[in-house]
Amino acid sequence: MEAFSDGVFTIASTLLVIELAVPPGSTHLWHAVVEQWPSYLGYLVSFVTIGALWLAHTGITEYLHHANLWLMRLNLILMLAVAFLPFPTKLLGEYIREGSTERVATTLYGLSLLMTSALLYLFWRYAVHRGLVRADADEADVQILTKRLKPGLVAYVVLIVLGLFVPVAAVIGYLAIALYYLVPLGTARRQFRNRRKQQ
Amino acid sequence: MEAFSDGVFTIASTLLVIELAVPPGSTHLWHAVVEQWPSYLGYLVSFVTIGALWLAHTGITEYLHHANLWLMRLNLILMLAVAFLPFPTKLLGEYIREGSTERVATTLYGLSLLMTSALLYLFWRYAVHRGLVRADADEADVQILTKRLKPGLVAYVVLIVLGLFVPVAAVIGYLAIALYYLVPLGTARRQFRNRRKQQ
Amino acid sequence: MEAFSDGVFTIASTLLVIELAVPPGSTHLWHAVVEQWPSYLGYLVSFVTIGALWLAHTGITEYLHHANLWLMRLNLILMLAVAFLPFPTKLLGEYIREGSTERVATTLYGLSLLMTSALLYLFWRYAVHRGLVRADADEADVQILTKRLKPGLVAYVVLIVLGLFVPVAAVIGYLAIALYYLVPLGTARRQFRNRRKQQ
Amino acid sequence: MEAFSDGVFTIASTLLVIELAVPPGSTHLWHAVVEQWPSYLGYLVSFVTIGALWLAHTGITEYLHHANLWLMRLNLILMLAVAFLPFPTKLLGEYIREGSTERVATTLYGLSLLMTSALLYLFWRYAVHRGLVRADADEADVQILTKRLKPGLVAYVVLIVLGLFVPVAAVIGYLAIALYYLVPLGTARRQFRNRRKQQ
Numbered sequence: 001m002e003a004f005s006d007g008v009f010t011i012a013s014t015l016l017v018i019e020l021a022v023p024p025g026s027t028h029l030w031h032a033v034v035e036q037w038p039s040y041l042g043y044l045v046s047f048v049t050i051g052a053l054w055l056a057h058t059g060i061t062e063y064l065h066h067a068n069l070w071l072m073r074l075n076l077i078l079m080l081a082v083a084f085l086p087f088p089t090k091l092l093g094e095y096i097r098e099g100s101t102e103r104v105a106t107t108l109y110g111l112s113l114l115m116t117s118a119l120l121y122l123f124w125r126y127a128v129h130r131g132l133v134r135a136d137a138d139e140a141d142v143q144i145l146t147k148r149l150k151p152g153l154v155a156y157v158v159l160i161v162l163g164l165f166v167p168v169a170a171v172i173g174y175l176a177i178a179l180y181y182l183v184p185l186g187t188a189r190r191q192f193r194n195r196r197k198q199q
Numbered sequence: 200m201e202a203f204s205d206g207v208f209t210i211a212s213t214l215l216v217i218e219l220a221v222p223p224g225s226t227h228l229w230h231a232v233v234e235q236w237p238s239y240l241g242y243l244v245s246f247v248t249i250g251a252l253w254l255a256h257t258g259i260t261e262y263l264h265h266a267n268l269w270l271m272r273l274n275l276i277l278m279l280a281v282a283f284l285p286f287p288t289k290l291l292g293e294y295i296r297e298g299s300t301e302r303v304a305t306t307l308y309g310l311s312l313l314m315t316s317a318l319l320y321l322f323w324r325y326a327v328h329r330g331l332v333r334a335d336a337d338e339a340d341v342q343i344l345t346k347r348l349k350p351g352l353v354a355y356v357v358l359i360v361l362g363l364f365v366p367v368a369a370v371i372g373y374l375a376i377a378l379y380y381l382v383p384l385g386t387a388r389r390q391f392r393n394r395r396k397q398q
Numbered sequence: 399m400e401a402f403s404d405g406v407f408t409i410a411s412t413l414l415v416i417e418l419a420v421p422p423g424s425t426h427l428w429h430a431v432v433e434q435w436p437s438y439l440g441y442l443v444s445f446v447t448i449g450a451l452w453l454a455h456t457g458i459t460e461y462l463h464h465a466n467l468w469l470m471r472l473n474l475i476l477m478l479a480v481a482f483l484p485f486p487t488k489l490l491g492e493y494i495r496e497g498s499t500e501r502v503a504t505t506l507y508g509l510s511l512l513m514t515s516a517l518l519y520l521f522w523r524y525a526v527h528r529g530l531v532r533a534d535a536d537e538a539d540v541q542i543l544t545k546r547l548k549p550g551l552v553a554y555v556v557l558i559v560l561g562l563f564v565p566v567a568a569v570i571g572y573l574a575i576a577l578y579y580l581v582p583l584g585t586a587r588r589q590f591r592n593r594r595k596q597q
Numbered sequence: 598m599e600a601f602s603d604g605v606f607t608i609a610s611t612l613l614v615i616e617l618a619v620p621p622g623s624t625h626l627w628h629a630v631v632e633q634w635p636s637y638l639g640y641l642v643s644f645v646t647i648g649a650l651w652l653a654h655t656g657i658t659e660y661l662h663h664a665n666l667w668l669m670r671l672n673l674i675l676m677l678a679v680a681f682l683p684f685p686t687k688l689l690g691e692y693i694r695e696g697s698t699e700r701v702a703t704t705l706y707g708l709s710l711l712m713t714s715a716l717l718y719l720f721w722r723y724a725v726h727r728g729l730v731r732a733d734a735d736e737a738d739v740q741i742l743t744k745r746l747k748p749g750l751v752a753y754v755v756l757i758v759l760g761l762f763v764p765v766a767a768v769i770g771y772l773a774i775a776l777y778y779l780v781p782l783g784t785a786r787r788q789f790r791n792r793r794k795q796q
Contacts, residue, residue: 003205003209004205004208004209004253006600006601006604007205007206007209007210007213007604008209008212008213009601010600010601010604010605010608011209011210011213011214011604011608012213012216013605013676013680014604014605014608014609014612014680015213015214015216015217015608015612016680017609017612017680017681017682017683017684018217018612018615018616018683019217020684022684022687022688022691027697027698029688029692029697029698029701029702030701033688033701033705043681044677047677047680048673048677051673051676051677054601055669072254073381076247076250076381079212079250080243080246080247080250083212083213083215083216083246084216084242085216086216086217087216087219087221090221091221091228091232094221095228100226100228101226101228104228104229104232105228108232182670182673202404202408203404203407203408203452206404206405206408206409206412207408207411207412210408210409210412210413211412211415214412214413214415214416217416218416271453272580275446275449275580278411278449279442279445279446279449282411282412282414282415282445283415283441284415285415285416286415286418286420289420290420290427290431293420294427299425299427300425300427303427303428303431304427307431401603401607402603402606402607402651405603405604405607405608405611406607406610406611409607409608409611409612410611410614413611413612413614413615416615417615470652471779474645474648474779477610477648478641478644478645478648481610481611481613481614481644482614482640483614484614484615485614485617485619488619489619489626489630492619493626498624498626499624499626502626502627502630503626506630
């Protein structure tokens, strides 16, 4: 399960670059490249989000002592959502500058990110609920992980609504969530590792 | 052999997203995205099918104590079929809504899925036939695996015929087969593991 | 070095499918799909060739006790050639049916295959020459590997010339070489393994 | 961290081939293919550069005894830059022959390469600065690695300026830097390994 998940995270993040289209035959290349900024922003947000999800996923699977069948199914659905991310990213890059469509593209992008994070949260909650977490992971760590994942979900919902009015602000907000995920989970994981070493 | 196979399964499933085309410059993006539903359906069916095949393949290779040359060749042909799946998926997504061509696209898609499953079945039967299965895999498990793989083949044939009349129903049927594969093989595999642990 | 090489072989073979273009909006889809046969033939030949090269490469790296700097550079060049193969494959698929260009496409394809095989041969010869082969690999095995790789090179040259007159025959010949590579190297490798087990 | 990095390096280098466009329906295919030489040059330079960066990265992570949170973040940014390289490569291939735009494409390409190397340099400096380097890596080796990475950065800056006047010369210069990276780091790494073996 871990090899498959690691593979999907790595490939999905590296595939994002393929969706970046070269501006068609232009005499003002600087101008054309600069005008593509939403594509680069989308690339950045998606790459960092996938990186953060991957770090969180690795953190979670380290806490588990084994996986049951339903967890593997949940993981497959989560991987489906992660592998799908390059598509709304491409949509965002191509439609965010065009007045009437930017809200649709931003909303679809936000919903995709929300779904992925919600599935990760579900994955973790299910594992805790069914007692699949290692006995040597102390209660505090488990609660930290739960606490960190939850506000991200709320933030996504708020930003999706905000995106209906100020699309670009929402996308920058998505980047902030990814950076937020990146920090605490990494810390929690490192602390967990240090503690295990000391034992 | 396992590293190569795992790689092909992972990459093929993650590549599926590239085949999803962004609807060309549209002022009604919601409408354009919704109209693309066959592409999403194809993506879903192919992703779950590849996931199920990969789980079954991992299950099978765990039962084997070694591989001979013909098994490796069979595996290469199986990988060729798996790596090919994104192509009929793309074909399905682009042609399923267009009256005169939807039957062709659905049939080609069904044949590709049938071929992949048939090759996996052949792979397993050959391994059993040539005594490549571990001695500690008990007879009942082997028969379960065989029993589970067979009806899928029959169902594919039935659905390919059905697809000539009701294409969309056939595609939903293909999803059902993938989910069916996902369940029992996973169970059989887990049981096998538990038993090995107890010994 | 092995992880990088395995990755390139696996990804290159799985990427081949992306180069298969869906026939543009057609009312006679069967016809359009059948007309694309050179693309499928190219896909088949390239997939089997990459599979055979990978098997040979794995076989060779198993014989080595260590790698020196020049071998790693040779390997990087070899990987460059392998990763490049999807491009001439695409070229072949698109141009083989068009009278005046089919010879160019077939020749470029043949040269790419020849170059890849020649680099693998060089890789192996260099390793033997510099004494990087394990001491427990007996002389006969080493000579078998050398003998098997050489005729492929000659066959490629012959087929490239033949391709100037009968392009399709040359492509089918390339498939035959790949199948030929697949057989003996696999055998040699298996025998080597068996012998090591017996010791 | 290593599995993710290895994956990104391998996939990014293999994905480069997808960006090579087949010349559109042409009756003079030789001519059309030869005219595409900037695409092949860009492919070559990017592949060798990614290969060299990967070798250097592997060399560095071998020297480290552990990673802290900031190093992992730096690594994520470095991977973002590596995974992005296929895009400026494609831009270079399509625009280097067209008078008014070749300078823009070459400059963007050079800046991308500079950024990647600068991030690798930062990655290494940070690891040294924070004492994350293994105790058994002797001072001389560490200084060699630092000395080798620095001139590359200066050379990139010089070549980016040169590229404003003679674009093609700059691209060939980028290839020379990659080859230069390839040599000494590999050597340093091999020496390090030999020394560890002797102990």
